Amino acid sequence: MAGTAAVIGGSIGGLFAAAALRRAGWRVQVFERVGVPLSGRGAGIVTHRHLLDALAQVGADTSDLGVQVDDRVVFDHAGSHFHTLPYRQIVTSWDRMYQTLRRLIPDEDYHLGEMLAEFAEDDDGVTARFESGREARVDLLVGADGFRSAVRAQMLPDVQPAYAGYVVWRALALEADLSPEMRDRIFDVFGMFMPQGTQIVGYPIAGENNDLRPGHRRYNFVWYVPAPDADLDDMLTDDSGQTHAISIPPPLVRDEVLARVEEMAARVLPDVFRHILDNSERPFFTPIYDHLSPTFARGRVALSGDAACVARPHVGMGVTKAAQDALALARHAAGELVTGLQAYSAERVPLSRAAYERSQMLGRHMMQAPETGDPTDGRNNPNMEEIIRLTAVADF
Ligand SMILES: Cc1cc2nc3c(=O)[nH]c(=O)nc-3n(C[C@H](O)[C@H](O)[C@H](O)COP(=O)(O)OP(=O)(O)OC[C@H]3O[C@@H](n4cnc5c(N)ncnc54)[C@H](O)[C@@H]3O)c2cc1C
Structure with a gap:
């Protein structure tokens, strides 16, 4: 009917x-x-x-949908390209x-x-x-x-x-605000960093008003960070002492919560991702649920x-x-x-x-300890091959 x-x-x-x-x-x-x-x-x-097929089937305009990335690159803690997998994908924006x-x-x-x-x-x-x-x-x-x-x-x-035990911090940096050296190292790829227990995924998206011109785009930063239940309650509590259920509006995240994530970024992240965060608008977080x-x-x-x-x-x-x-x-x-x-x-x-x-x-892979080597340098994730091959891939 x-x-x-x-x-x-x-x-x-x-x-x-x-x-x-x-x-x-x-x-x-x-x-x-x-x-x-x-x-x-x-x-x-x-x-x-x-998704592209579905958009076409409902009659949506798919021209200039987003930015094309050709490679997935795993960065190590020193900020070097440690591993590359050619994989072409269009990344777009929610707007x-x-x-x-x-x-x-x-x-x-x-x-x-x-x-x-x-x-x-x-x-x-x-x-x-x-x-x-x-x-x-x-x-x-x-x-x-x-x-x-x-x-x-x-x-x-x-x-x-059900809460999965970690949150995702997100931020957006303007391409124009990045230093030329950092921009060249990170901007054109689907970038990842995967030490034990945390993970970063980042990629370029259109700028304001879907501007796809080089120099006018933005970089989308996605950082998964563990947060046990008690930590999450604290992160969801605003300056007035109110604890928000499930998620907190970004402007209400307390400065000390942001300061903690910035301190962790300085300790844990490669320079390229720190640079993105340093040049971003106020980051915000979303708890991950199943x-x-x-x-x-x-x-x-x-x-x-x-x-x-x-x-x-x-x-x-x-x-x-x-x-x-x-x-x-x-x-x-x-x-x-x-x-x-x-x-x-x-x-x-x-x-x-x-x-x-x-x-x-993929969430479990992120948490698993390496069999050998430094768990923090981003080179020893025992599931690196599978993570880079299956993250953001719809093969079913
Ligand atoms: C960090 C992160 C990264 C993501 N990355 C990707 C990605 O790369 N690719 C991808 O495909 N997806 C991604 N997603 C997921 C994607 O954004 C959502 O799955 C998708 O947008 C579908 O959402 P939805 O419309 O079903 O629900 P929602 O976006 O939650 O929308 C539900 C709507 O219903 C309204 N509503 C709620 N209750 C009522 C009510 N009682 N009466 C009337 N209205 C109501 C809400 O206001 C809201 O507008 C990501 C999500 C996160 C958190």
């Missing part, structure tokens, strides 16, 4: 679901709780062939991806400032109720409302994301994107996974809806599990 659908969540996952359903003939409304146009979440996005997808949804069907409160389902449809008092009566409800999904909380109340829903659908309600499954960022697949969910959802919803959604779940749960388990394996 192609009837009416409400998509909860207006970020990349929700936009993909809405675009795919619209292409299949559905009349779709998107409801996003944030009251202003979304921007700048998460900075860099690694793309894959599956570029969001804007590309947002253009596919008419403004009158995209509603900001609408937070889902609850939904009620009967034999004929689903009624979504919003905090504003608004109601939407539809044939299909899609929960694309992220890993703390309100749709999933009502559908599967026992499913809770989450896989046992089913992605019940009745007339489906989950997609991070609401359905979060694979740790090592696989760089969140957007691609959301795109694949969207296309599968639109395909399976074409027949009898409830049966189609069960088929959607049966297709997507195992494929999402593959990404989820791969990301956990």
